[in-house]
Amino acid sequence: MVMASTTEEQDHHGHGHVAHHFDSAQQQFDAGKLGMWLFLITEILFFSGLFVAYAVYRVNHPEVFIDARQHLNTSLGALNTVVLLFSSLTMAWAVRAAQLGQHKLLSNLIILTLLCASVFLGIKSIEYSHKWGEGLLWAGAYTYGSEELVEQDKSAAKLAATAVLGAPAALIAVVSGAILVFWRKRLSSVVRTLVAVALGMGAIYFVGVGIGIIVEVLTHSSVSHEPGDHSISQVAGEPGPGVFFSIYFTMTGVHALHILIGMGVMLWMLEKSLRFEYGPDYFGPVDFVGLYWHLVDLVWIYLFPLLYLIG
Amino acid sequence: MIVDINSEKILRDDGVNYLNCDRGWKSWAFTLDHKRIGIMYLAGILLCFLLGGIMALLIRAELFTPGKLYLTEDKYNEFFTLHGAIMTFLFLIPSIPAAIGNFVLPIMVGAKDVAFPRMNLASFYLWVAGAIFFLLALGLGGLDTGWTFYTPYSTTTNSTVIAATMGVFILGFSSIFTGLNFIVTINKMRPAGMTWFRMPLLLWSLYATSIIQVLATPVLGITMILLTAEKMLGVGIFDPELGGDPVLYQHFFWFYSHPAVYIMILPAMGVISELMSVFSRKPIFGYRFIAYSSIAIALLGFLVWGHHMFLSADSPLAAVIFSALTFSVSIPSGIKVFNWLATMYKGSIRLDTPMCYALSFILLFGIGGLTGLFLGALATDVHLHDTYFVVAHFHYVMMGGTLIAFLAALHYWWPKMFGKMYSEKWAKVACLLIFIGFNWTFFPQFLLGSQGMPRRYARYEAEFEGLHRVSTTGAMVLGVGLGLSACVLGHSLWRGKRAPRNPWGAATLEWQTGSPPPHHNFIGKPVLTDPYDYDDLVFDEEEGGFVRRRRRSGSEQEKPIKEPSIV
Amino acid sequence: MNSNQNELQHEEYDHHGLAHVMPVKLLVGVFSLLIFLTIITVLLAQVPLGPWEVWVSLGVATVKATLVCLYFMHLRYDRTFNGFIFLSSIFFVALFLALTLMDLNGPRVPLSGIE
């Protein structure tokens, strides 16, 4: 919605893409760009709160962080980093395509970016469901190391969590699939492509899940703990691993939320690009969404070492 | 210079302006016109001010006696909480920037609109949404945490904290959108001739305000998210039970909420800078210093939040550093005051209502600022912290400062907004009543505080009764004063006589266009002039207001011309 | 910093229409550099660096971030003002972090230690 407002209104009595209150396309573009940058710094300060919380607890209780960190799967984190970086590349390339008016390429690059985002979420869901199964949750719900967790209901819990997290993607895939099968004829080519992309996103999410599971299984050894070890179980009133996972979940959760928002905006942008709306004289929205997407990438670039590596 | 007869005709004959250019509620609800959005904001914040004001009076009434008069302790706590929350988030923060600024800023920079009109409208509707959440908090059993939502109380109390925090979160976005819009508008939409140092000072102060809004508000956002998560899921980041740290919450909260104090006061200072110059008929004294001091206050304002925690954390070092930084902010504020006074020197001072408010601003803000020294100094703060001294101090700054300046701005731009003049006489009476009532209410509270009366007390020791009674009586006078000024302005809307383009003889661009302005603000292009040069402005009987005289070399007699004219 | 002036200076340089266009080679180059750095950090995390570990991995992260800003986000070719506000935001985050930390590593006690 912010995006929508940073891209200027097409004014009825304005000419082309320049809104009535701007003198030139250049002024409009610069204004939009400055606006976008200002929005990005609000995002940075929004995340800064979480980083400060992280720093405060890390400085005051390093031991907690070192133990708790063992329970994050570095390979999954690294994998996601690569996926996200690649999506940044496609996004940056998309901006170029828009500037040069390469309409087909632009649409394809946006689609590619969307698919990467989907894979990222798929892999993330495996991380989350693993934590859920182990009871490695935020302080209020932290149950790790308490005896009543038996191996099989652990794996059951993991399965359930995976299912719950995957449900929306599955739903999207099924619905859009159904639409393609039954109403194919009635849809305009643009809408058809959009639905197809939705189907693709839904499907590839589970590719991400698959990859996640494989990696999880392969690298299980690296997660160095035997069930019921009390080295990091929560004591009321004392800063325990619960706080670490509180920070882990808020940080990654807020980040994932930004990914979702980004995906939504990109679909909106894809629709426009399929209508060939972007070209050398009007590519502001693509550029601005690109900036946003790179910022989400930037945040992850810091989250990855802070959460997965240091300790 | 050629006088553009046509544009003049248009403006003389058909009275088409932004108010009557199109009708129907849709033309307001979906308008992208910054002027209409400004007016909607104005209506909204005035309603909230009324609500918060009524609560204030109820609180004062209860405090007339030490024991219970008519409010239970719980109700009292809910009232002062919502009084604080509503006044801060729904009135003070949007007051001058979102309502007055929205209307004036684009016209002052000679633009057709703000850079992002849709975002502007979105900002207003977000504000409405936030207000609704607050009303929910009020309706669903009330909120009793104090407007600061300190943990762990806010996470343990079973009142409607979540509704309120969500409201604050949404209002944050509303505020960010306004600030972002203003920065871009000022940066990118000024006409070529208007360099940074030819901008009216109100624009400087609004720019500084916007910087704070954009940089600080997001932190409030994440704080509210964490607080909500804390309450709903038990993410123990602020909760000592789960190993969290309640003082960390205070840091998060004040990292926004102290700069927010400058979001409230900086625009007020901008308004005063304009008025002092216009009504002294003198160029503002020390333009650059006032401009720089605005930016300085905005930046230094980020370094002082710790003075709300002198007694919270155990680190004297931090307290000392924060105290030093706190004092550093007082300097630029002082600079502004002295420059305003210097502006009056050798002027020709006209005491119209806006000027009366401006002068009472200087006195009240002066007291408010000076009493800040007691609180910035560590040793005295230990005694005065969380007492009525603090209450009096911030009411002198926020109400004596921001509210009075808001009223000044309202009376100053009222003719421009609605094209009507109000009754000078009664407006001045109201101004006087407000000034007296205000001091009568809040000055005794300084004494209450230094004598050791803690704040947020529903019941109090008998020894404080005398001063509390004085204060309560004053509050009633203050209420009457505010009511009167509301009547005066309201009355002008249908009884007031038609306002000229430039009733005050001000030189900033908004006075070159009609009152009220046309839909696109100007017909033709405004003439860029020095915003503080009054030499060519002469009173014109036929117009009933001031008009610009054409500059002529030599003795040839001067003939007044009507703006706007195309260069 | 009147925008109208700045425009003129920015017009030269391989501007295409409204803004600078990134060559594909450069984009791909930056990307592969980023991947390389990612591998480096993961490997470095295996090496015990003691207290330096934090700074090393944050350092690498900062290099990556800079690359993304300069090239993917066009900051290198963008108006200086945009870069300036970006840096200023970093400055304020640092401020927030520093002053809060300074105040908050006071002594803590567990609730259990009260009686």
Next chain:
Amino acid sequence: MVAKAASSKSTEFGEGANLMTFSIMDFVIFGSERSMFFPPPTSSTAAEVDSLFYFILWVCVVFFIVIVGVMGYCLIRYRERPGVKAEPSASHNNILEVTWTVIPGIFVGVIFYWGFVTFLDLRQSPDESYEIQVEAKMWNWSFTYPNGHVDNVLHVPLDKPVRLVMTSVDVIHSLYVPAFRVKMDVLPGRYSHTWFEANKVGSYTLFCTEYCGTKHSEMLSKVVVHPSGEFETWLENAANFLERMTPVEAGEILYQRRGCAQCHSIDGSAKVGPTFLDAFGSEQSLMDGSRITVDENYIRESILEPQAKVRVGYRPVMPTYQGQLKDEEINALIAYIKSLSEGSQVNP
């Protein structure tokens, strides 16, 4: 002048009037024993704080008079008169700007330094301080003395530095003794410290100044300063009251001291908790719908696990006294509560 406005108007209010008229006089003679600003200073550090206060006050008064003076002068001298235009004059003057930047700068510098030095004294408790543990809970204070005695009133010796080690069991509170000019937040999950040396025998009010919910404004206590020598004897007697008194008397003292009185009345009126009057032996229905008779076991359980059986119409807000009351103390309380019910004879 504002103060005058207030005072002249305040005449119709008895106390207001006296207080304010005194004040106007004192305004001229700052720092007299009967000051309009402060309760009389009664601690070793208070005087220093006050003199800083008065220094700042004078600075403010001077600056304010200057501002009002200049404003008044301009308003009269340069008011608009027909035919008189504004005289041209410089629109900026850097020397002037520097002057009114530097001079206030010096003043705030001094104020800061003075405040900071005094603050360090307020924070640094002498090593030989007498240490008292403070525990704050909604909405009462309990002070634990070195010999294990717990009291809800703070008793301190004269002319002896007393160090308070404070913590809270629930939300943030703040301990404030205006007469000593002493205040410090009391936080859950960590200890905070403050200290003072009372130098005047007497009893002074102690407030909570951090908003802590419903009865925040009633979370008051007293500081009793004993003449040197008498303090030890008081502590002696206070500590062994259980031995010296009958359970009922002891129970009554505990009822007062340990904060029961905050929420449980003995006159039948309902406060946050149920009244003790005629409670014993009565039939009561609980939240879960079941009914119980109030007997020794129920009372004991309600003291140790208050949340276990909550009576209908009351919120489960009582904190546990597990590990805070000794068995004989609990027995004494039970005996006291019994004594408040008709026809219940007290068994020894």
